[in-house]
Amino acid sequence: MQKQLIQEKLAQATQILDEFDTDLWLTFVRESALQADPVLGLIAGVDVTWHSAFLVSRSGQHTAVVGHFDAPNVQELDAYSRVIDYHEGIGDALRQAIAQYNPQTLAINYSESDVAADGLTHGMYLTLLRQLQGTPYAERLVSAEHIIAALRGRKSETEVTLVRQAIRTTEQLFDEVEQFVKPGMTQRQIAAFVHGRIAELGLDYAWPKAFNPIVTCGPESAVGHAVPGDAVLQKGHTLHLDLGVKQDEYCSDIQRMWYVLDDGETEAPLVVQRAFDVVYGAIKAGESLLTPGTPGWQVDEAARDFIVDNGYPEYMHAFGHLLGRSAHDGATVLGPQWERYAGICELPVEVGNIFTLELHVIVPERGIMSLEEDVLVTETGVEYLSVPQTKLRYIRP
Amino acid sequence: MQKQLIQEKLAQATQILDEFDTDLWLTFVRESALQADPVLGLIAGVDVTWHSAFLVSRSGQHTAVVGHFDAPNVQELDAYSRVIDYHEGIGDALRQAIAQYNPQTLAINYSESDVAADGLTHGMYLTLLRQLQGTPYAERLVSAEHIIAALRGRKSETEVTLVRQAIRTTEQLFDEVEQFVKPGMTQRQIAAFVHGRIAELGLDYAWPKAFNPIVTCGPESAVGHAVPGDAVLQKGHTLHLDLGVKQDEYCSDIQRMWYVLDDGETEAPLVVQRAFDVVYGAIKAGESLLTPGTPGWQVDEAARDFIVDNGYPEYMHAFGHLLGRSAHDGATVLGPQWERYAGICELPVEVGNIFTLELHVIVPERGIMSLEEDVLVTETGVEYLSVPQTKLRYIRP
Numbered sequence: 001m002q003k004q005l006i007q008e009k010l011a012q013a014t015q016i017l018d019e020f021d022t023d024l025w026l027t028f029v030r031e032s033a034l035q036a037d038p039v040l041g042l043i044a045g046v047d048v049t050w051h052s053a054f055l056v057s058r059s060g061q062h063t064a065v066v067g068h069f070d071a072p073n074v075q076e077l078d079a080y081s082r083v084i085d086y087h088e089g090i091g092d093a094l095r096q097a098i099a100q101y102n103p104q105t106l107a108i109n110y111s112e113s114d115v116a117a118d119g120l121t122h123g124m125y126l127t128l129l130r131q132l133q134g135t136p137y138a139e140r141l142v143s144a145e146h147i148i149a150a151l152r153g154r155k156s157e158t159e160v161t162l163v164r165q166a167i168r169t170t171e172q173l174f175d176e177v178e179q180f181v182k183p184g185m186t187q188r189q190i191a192a193f194v195h196g197r198i199a200e201l202g203l204d205y206a207w208p209k210a211f212n213p214i215v216t217c218g219p220e221s222a223v224g225h226a227v228p229g230d231a232v233l234q235k236g237h238t239l240h241l242d243l244g245v246k247q248d249e250y251c252s253d254i255q256r257m258w259y260v261l262d263d264g265e266t267e268a269p270l271v272v273q274r275a276f277d278v279v280y281g282a283i284k285a286g287e288s289l290l291t292p293g294t295p296g297w298q299v300d301e302a303a304r305d306f307i308v309d310n311g312y313p314e315y316m317h318a319f320g321h322l323l324g325r326s327a328h329d330g331a332t333v334l335g336p337q338w339e340r341y342a343g344i345c346e347l348p349v350e351v352g353n354i355f356t357l358e359l360h361v362i363v364p365e366r367g368i369m370s371l372e373e374d375v376l377v378t379e380t381g382v383e384y385l386s387v388p389q390t391k392l393r394y395i396r397p
Numbered sequence: 398m399q400k401q402l403i404q405e406k407l408a409q410a411t412q413i414l415d416e417f418d419t420d421l422w423l424t425f426v427r428e429s430a431l432q433a434d435p436v437l438g439l440i441a442g443v444d445v446t447w448h449s450a451f452l453v454s455r456s457g458q459h460t461a462v463v464g465h466f467d468a469p470n471v472q473e474l475d476a477y478s479r480v481i482d483y484h485e486g487i488g489d490a491l492r493q494a495i496a497q498y499n500p501q502t503l504a505i506n507y508s509e510s511d512v513a514a515d516g517l518t519h520g521m522y523l524t525l526l527r528q529l530q531g532t533p534y535a536e537r538l539v540s541a542e543h544i545i546a547a548l549r550g551r552k553s554e555t556e557v558t559l560v561r562q563a564i565r566t567t568e569q570l571f572d573e574v575e576q577f578v579k580p581g582m583t584q585r586q587i588a589a590f591v592h593g594r595i596a597e598l599g600l601d602y603a604w605p606k607a608f609n610p611i612v613t614c615g616p617e618s619a620v621g622h623a624v625p626g627d628a629v630l631q632k633g634h635t636l637h638l639d640l641g642v643k644q645d646e647y648c649s650d651i652q653r654m655w656y657v658l659d660d661g662e663t664e665a666p667l668v669v670q671r672a673f674d675v676v677y678g679a680i681k682a683g684e685s686l687l688t689p690g691t692p693g694w695q696v697d698e699a700a701r702d703f704i705v706d707n708g709y710p711e712y713m714h715a716f717g718h719l720l721g722r723s724a725h726d727g728a729t730v731l732g733p734q735w736e737r738y739a740g741i742c743e744l745p746v747e748v749g750n751i752f753t754l755e756l757h758v759i760v761p762e763r764g765i766m767s768l769e770e771d772v773l774v775t776e777t778g779v780e781y782l783s784v785p786q787t788k789l790r791y792i793r794p
Contacts, residue, residue: 030512034727035515047605072624112520115520118518120519124509124515124519126509227469316465326431
């Protein structure tokens with residue numbers, strides 16, 4: 001699966017380089033277990049120790065220059081036509097490998113706006129400049145941010161299959177949570193149950209375990225990326241989970257909502273039900289704008305306006321983000337035109353993008369109301385990969 | 398434990414800043430789940446999403462500027478006197494926070510020689526320059542590499558305790574492996590056994606699972622960071638494991654050697670025994686030079702010379718590296734003065750450093766002979782944290 005994935009993505013990369021009229025794309029890394037370039041998993045899927053260069057070319061003939069220790073693992077990928085190993089230092093081998101392509105442009109991994117395209121550290125950038133000094137290539141460096149955004153954003157068939165799998169697993173976990181929880185349990189207990197199941201299933205986390213899942217019980221618990229604490233689930237309050245697993249290196253990211261029925265209740269009070277309807281409606285409003293070519297901020301705006309028009313304060317984050325190898329999977333972002341999202345909300349939605357759609361409102365004295373769905377952008381619109389939550393779920397004491 | 402650790406390391410950092418006459422040290426990160434600065438675990442131990450600044454001061458009063466979502470987790474550390482949260486963009490808050498210190502030097506995380514001190518990406522560096530434009534601080538940026546090397550290298554009491562714990566666990570796993578293995582098993586089967594035990598114990602890996610443990614069975618298996626394959630363990634061959642676990646965020650990294658007795662044998666053939674003795678002797682030779690103040694390359698040289706003087710080819714890697722939160726835990730390296738190790742082998746050994754000591758030779762037709770010990774540098778010399786392997790261990794069919 002891993003080998004097929006790398007070959008699929010490198011074939012895509014070749015096309016994307018051509019599309020952006022870029023001759024050669026260099027990913028330059030070292031000690032990737034300690035400081036990985038987020039791109040590495042897409043184009044090599046191996047860890048390397050010494051200075052290593054992955055040269056992806058619009059010709060379709062790619063070259064890797066790695067320490068001799070790491071060469072066998074790269075060779076096994078059957079993805080790089082040449083795997084050059086070195087013993088004492090990468091300098092000569094790197095310069096020769098680049099010169100063989102004589103690229104007019106050499107794209108490297110830095111970006112102010114897209115963290116997933118910003119894998120080159122500043123120290124490695126200085127090393128690269130030093131290594132290329134005196135060659136024509138030092139003057140031909142450009143940012144690979146558009147290449148990486150396209151490569152990461154346009155999911156291949158295998159990638160969609162893997163995200164689907166992670167989503168199915170997550171939905172099963174939500175069903176198990178629903179059976180497990182009872183009023184009186186703390187956030188911590190509910191999170192511990194999920195952690196136990198994730199360990200039993202041998203899964204990884206889409207974001208750090210400390211706040212995955214986020215568990216919000218009633219009005220006391222903090223909103224946001226808070227570590228689950230000692231707030232107790234009570235009747236008449238909402239229960240909210242934000243959970244993402246990583247399975248075979250691909251992630252899910254889903255939020256689900258329950259209401260804990262109070263004594264004598266058979267359904268949620270109007271104020272809770274209305275909050276659900278507005279959050280659900282806002283997701284549908286955003287979804288209706290989620291078509292290829294639309295800039296991210298317009299999708300966000302549709303959802304944001306819906307919330308505000310219905311009398312709730314706007315949410316202080318983006319409506320959606322890409323999902324894939326990581327939970328926040330780089331540009332494009334479906335977010336407002338704030339400084340914090342500079343550049344990445346102008347980018348257009350593309351076919352093959354997998355987005356989360358998420359937002360929340362607060363229900364006074366009851367808790368948070370927050371949903372998150374995972375969807376695939378197709379030629380004609382949107383395909384839900386998660387089974388969307390269309391109704392409030394209930395915990396019956 | 399985590400909270401105590403952060404407070405211990407920040408107290409150390411305050412002293413180190415003073416030692417290096419540096420006013421303020423900035424760690425500038427975003428989306429740390431996707432692209433973490435290796436320093437973050439030492440000074441904050443939380444993940445952050447938006448642009449975030451951790452300002453550590455020689456005054457001992459530290460400031461964090463983070464997105465509003467992440468503020469509660471940083472506040473809980475009780476380590477930053479001020480936690481400033483922001484909503485739309487970090488710019489103003491960051492500039493104000495720095496200006497309050499009016500630092501004459503502002504250290505940032507980049508380094509050509511030390512990957513663990515090179516957590517600032519090039520895109521984030523450009524963002525920082527842009528944010529500081531027009532302030533005096535743009536001209537006062539210096540590399541934090543010496544600060545980070547000292548902070549990471551000088552293990553605190555809690556850190557030593559945690560590494561000891563990971564080592565004990567690893568040694569128990571080696572004992573279990575010895576009971577489990579039989580001639581006829583493949584590298585893959587042996588690795589799978591270890592993976593199963595690591596999952597049962599809820600441990601993490603000190604380096605990626607794909608080649609952890611490295612399992613070398615006889616002469617066929619590749620040397621180095623190779624993924625365990627289908628080579629079969631046979632009588633008359635050596636068995637070698639290189640295993641590192643991560644337990645409570647701290648790592649072990651140990652290599653152990655077995656010989657599989659052939660029919661009628663009661664001990665290893667002379668050629669195998671001699672290889673063990675030379676590898677063991679080289680580790681002792683290096684150890685004898687491992688004292689505070691000695692540059693790393695001199696320690697390597699002692700071991701390297703011992704190997705060569707005994708008629709074996711030199712090993713094509715460093716003799717030792719720091720061990721801690723990661724298996725390759727930054728500068729100093731006990732390695733030769735090759736281009737690839739530029740700068741980091743000149744650094745002196747310090748009290749509180751935890752090093753691995755490792756090297757191998759090849760025994761023709763028998764397999765690899767490779768040992769690795771984990772040791773703590775003290776005022777007076779070396780304390781072994783692993784129970785050193787002083788004799789070849791045997792697999793009896």
